[in-house]
Amino acid sequence: MASAEPKTTPLASTRLRADARRNREKLVEVAAAAFAEKGVETSLEDIARQAGVGIGTLYRHFPSREHLVEVVYRRELEGLASAATELARQHSPDMALEEWMRRFVGYIATKRGMANSLRILMTSNSSLFSEGSGLIRGALESLLKTAADEGCIRRDIETTDLLHALSSIYSMPESPEWRERSHRLIGLLMDGLRTRR
Amino acid sequence: MASAEPKTTPLASTRLRADARRNREKLVEVAAAAFAEKGVETSLEDIARQAGVGIGTLYRHFPSREHLVEVVYRRELEGLASAATELARQHSPDMALEEWMRRFVGYIATKRGMANSLRILMTSNSSLFSEGSGLIRGALESLLKTAADEGCIRRDIETTDLLHALSSIYSMPESPEWRERSHRLIGLLMDGLRTRR
DNA sequence: CGGATAATCGGAGGCGCCTCCGTTTAAACT
């Protein structure tokens, strides 16, 4: 059973041929843009065309629309998570936290009103941000910790609770003032978080 | 605003041309069979063909797949409801109740594993059987009342509770013994319901 | 019973989905 692995395997996922990897990446990139602009129901053939590959190639890499959606979604989520460390480097801890929450909300906003594919994904795969060691949870936790260590914010805040408060935005009714509201919510949360002085 | 209704309107829905009505009915009939056999994702063009009408006709009557599914679903539900009075006429009250529950379970069984269309329908439109004066609730209630009046079963049972107990079958894991299990559940419920003597 | 007319039909057409398989090409080996 222990078949000899090909030698020098830096990463299992690197076992793609160079052209295959290029195509895959291009597809994800194009798909991200297309989904953002036209929603997840947009034509996959269009995406393939824009990426300069055949439709067959798209389907080989992503056997179903949902697969592609998930990859795009996950990629954006990873971007959001890594933005945390970036922001922490450039801003004061509380500002970093606030800005990051803003982005989080912005991210969720683009996912609102998306059709089945995503709704299913977000509930079935919610581990990605609400559970255990999820990426998003981790990012938020580290921002909170830093800010607390510096004395900018209270120490008695559960990451999970804050995350829930933010997630509630997802179920806010669609409306023109949506953005405004969500920013107010963040302001409110920040006020509550900051240490009195 | 008060436009003159055309005279002699027995029922608003009878305002269809004769051929239109025939086609509509045939479509529903064929669709019911097709959905039962191949699931709700079956080809609508096939359904139209089997009903002997053009695809255009199908779409005129049912603007989307979901519409058609809903009509079929509702029709079956109505059949189930009316079966209650029928059974009550032919059997002793407790037997009628038991047999009806069996059918209810059988009905739900065919809806298991059906795709989105229906899942959405059942949650969004759950009024059809779990709420207020729903058809199904009504049917069950009348069966219960008759049986209780005749002294076959206890009197202190809430229709809603029994309905919930039955509905729980919907979330039972898929398995070969499914039918067996559900029948055992019904037996159990009936035993609990019957008056001791 | 025609004739008028508005409701209804039906299928062609354009598009997207997804599969299948002959062709191309990166990469491993000599």
Add this chain to the structure above:
DNA sequence: AGTTTAAACGGAGGCGCCTCCGATTATCCG
């Protein structure tokens, strides 16, 4: 560099979705 081979490509093809509009026909009215 040349050969081999398995990975990857890509688009034709078959099917289903849904729309649109000219042809059909039930129904109304004189």
